[in-house]
Amino acid sequence: MKINVEVDCTPEEARRAMGLPDFTPIHQSYVAMLQESMEKGASPELIETLMKSWAPMGEAGVTFWRQLFDMSGKGKRE
Template identity: 65%
Template sequence: MKINVEVDCTPEEARRAVGLPDLTPLHDKYVSMMMETMQGGVPPEMLETMMRSWAPMGEAGMAMWRKLFEGGAKS
């Protein structure tokens, strides 16, 4: 027997239904701090050191961050 249940809700509604906290204010603060840091003219060496400490997957994580920043710099 196979039963499929389809629920149509927003991410906010799903988060509340499961009882997870709303981290939107924290995320917004984090993004604004990163933008301020990037616009302040941070040396590349400092960024690499910072990203290495945040990258959970070692070199694969660093490659992901590098692509992210290269894409942001082009736009």
């Protein structure tokens, strides 16, 4: 037997119904901090550090994406 249930609600309503915390103020603060850093001229080292923290598997993830971008760039130049 298969039962489908469709719920029509906003993401905010779903979050509240499931009892999940509201991280909107923290997210807005974080985005504002990133925008300020970028406007001031973020250094390549800062960008690399951010990418490492966001990438899955840390350094291995960054290496994977770097290789992928390198390979895609070589194909376009030829």
